[in-house]
Amino acid sequence: MRRIIDNDYLTLFSRLFIGGIFIYAAYTKIIDPAGFAKSIWFYHIVPGKLINLMAIVIPWLEMLCGVGLILGFFYKGSVFWVNMLLLVFMAALSTAIARGISIDCGCFKASAASSDSAREALFRDIGFLVLSLQLLFSRCRKWMIDG
Amino acid sequence: MNYNFRQIIWLLVFAAIFGIVRNKLFSGGVELIGNWRDLSSGDGPIVPPSAEEGDPPFIAIDVAQMEHSLGKTIFIDARDPEEFVCATIPGSLNMPFEYLPEGDLKPYLDSVLGGAEKDLPLIVFCSGEECDLSLHLARNLQDEGYTGVMIFFGGATEWEKFELEIERSAECEE
Numbered sequence: 127m128r129r130i131i132d133n134d135y136l137t138l139f140s141r142l143f144i145g146g147i148f149i150y151a152a153y154t155k156i157i158d159p160a161g162f163a164k165s166i167w168f169y170h171i172v173p174g175k176l177i178n179l180m181a182i183v184i185p186w187l188e189m190l191c192g193v194g195l196i197l198g199f200f201y202k203g204s205v206f207w208v209n210m211l212l213l214v215f216m217a218a219l220s221t222a223i224a225r226g227i228s229i230d231c232g233c234f235k236a237s238a239a240s241s242d243s244a245r246e247a248l249f250r251d252i253g254f255l256v257l258s259l260q261l262l263f264s265r266c267r268k269w270m271i272d273g
Numbered sequence: 274m275n276y277n278f279r280q281i282i283w284l285l286v287f288a289a290i291f292g293i294v295r296n297k298l299f300s301g302g303v304e305l306i307g308n309w310r311d312l313s314s315g316d317g318p319i320v321p322p323s324a325e326e327g328d329p330p331f332i333a334i335d336v337a338q339m340e341h342s343l344g345k346t347i348f349i350d351a352r353d354p355e356e357f358v359c360a361t362i363p364g365s366l367n368m369p370f371e372y373l374p375e376g377d378l379k380p381y382l383d384s385v386l387g388g389a390e391k392d393l394p395l396i397v398f399c400s401g402e403e404c405d406l407s408l409h410l411a412r413n414l415q416d417e418g419y420t421g422v423m424i425f426f427g428g429a430t431e432w433e434k435f436e437l438e439i440e441r442s443a444e445c446e447e
Contacts, residue, residue, distance in 0.1 A: 159296060160303050164436060167309045168342070170335065178307035182296050187288035194284070203280025 137266040140257040141195045144208060147254065148192030151234050155185035165232025169218050187211070195261070198270020205261045212255045219248040309435075319426040321405055329397075329411045329422040334435055337362075337396060337425040341437075346394040347386065349414075350429070351406035358442035360429055362398065365440070370399075370406040370413075378417055394421040401430030 130136065155162040163181035166172055172180060187207055194204030219231060222244045231247035296302040318331040332340075340346040341362065348365040350357045357367040366385055374381050386393075395414060399406040411424045425431075433439055 156295065158301060159292075160301060160436075163303055163307060163309070168338075170339065174309035175306050177309045178303045179305055181303065181307075182292035182305070183285075183289050186292040186295070187284060190284050190288055190291075200280045200284055202277045203284045206281050207284055 131260055131263050132265050134266050134268045137261065137264045138269060140261050140264075141198070144254060144257050144261065145192045145195035148188045148195070148208065152185045152189035152192060154234055155181070155232075156189065159185070162232060168232070169222055171218060171221055184211070198267075198272050201267075201270055201272045205258065208258045209255070209262055212251055212258055216248060216251045216255070219244045219251065223248065319402055319431070321402070321408060321426055323405055323408060328408065329415050329424050332396065332423045332425050334425075334427050334431050336423075337398075337427070337432070338435070338437060340394065340396060340423075346396050347389065348425075349395055349397045349410070351397055351399045351410040352404070352429075356400065359445035360433065360439050360441055362429065362432055363438050363440040365398075368410060370410040373410075373413065378413065382414070382417055382419075391418050392420050394423065395419060396423045396425050398425040398428040398432075401428040402426065404428060 159178070159181045162185065163177050166177045166180055167174070188211065190200070191204040191207045191211070194200040195208065215231075215233065231244055233247050233250075293305070296305075318333040318336070320331045324331065341348065341364075348362050349368050350361045350365045351368060351370045352361075353369050353371060354367055357365075357369070361367070368385050386395075389395075397407045397411040397414065399410075407424050407426060407428065411422045414422045429439070
């Protein structure tokens with residue numbers, strides 16, 4: 127098991143895949159902070175005063191972490207935040223599903239008009255989390271600026 | 274697993290700096306402190322001065338939006354058809370208070386509501402604070418035995434103010 131987790135190519139794949147996903151997700155939100163703020167508001171779990179601040183900061187955190195994973199720069203911090211963000215997104219989606227809210231996740235589009243259902247998004251995030259956990263436990267440091 | 278705590282903090286700091294700079298310098302920025310209503314903020318529903326004891330409950334925008342997203346509540350627009358076709362909450366039924374038939378309302382209500390159960394949640398609204406058609410219609414519905422009536426007094430204006438989706442029919446004349 128340890129050999130699989132530490133595999134150089136698997137680690138590189140996870141870095142590029144999760145990094146690319148995070149950069150794309152971040153870009154769609156950075157260009158429309160108001161739309162992303164509305165997406166956050168739909169969940170009804172964040173205090174109203176904090177929503178805009180989160181809509182401004184989170185997409186850039188996603189962007190920096192995505193770039194960090196791909197380049198292997200600020201790598202440990204990026205891996206930490208990617209795992210934390212995925213857990214937070216999954217918790218938010220789970221509460222929406224538990225409350226029966228037919229919400230669109232706002233994961234890849236700032237607007238809540240995205241066609242993603244919360245359930246689909248949750249399953250997708252579970253897949254992403256598997257890869258990001260592999261990065262968390264992998265000891266491979268090849269092809270990284272930090273390496 | 275051996276984290277570099279400084280990297281974690283620096284990433285957050287850089288994200289905040291980039292985000293605030295982008296928000297200030299480029300178009301589409303938002304206020305740092307938002308004005309979003311939330312369920313625990315104490316922002317209550319808009320209640321008109323003409324409200325009386327025994328009226329159906331008034332609900333705030335967040336509750337209205339939540340009920341709308343759940344899709345189990347019928348939204349009823351109490352305004353004239355001319356206003357209804359131009360801007361209403363998506364999926365709403367139009368029941369113009371001004372055109373309610375005299376006398377027995379039951380056949381009319383049954384036809385508009387499709388014979389809905391009397392305890393079905395109904396949210397009545399009109400334009401907003403300047404309009405009390407929703408209040409009067411809600412009282413009528415309550416008198417007819419509908420027990421799940423609620424009044425969204427912020428109406429279409431508040432719905433639009435929060436940039437929620439508005440339905441506009443092709444029949445709307447500019």
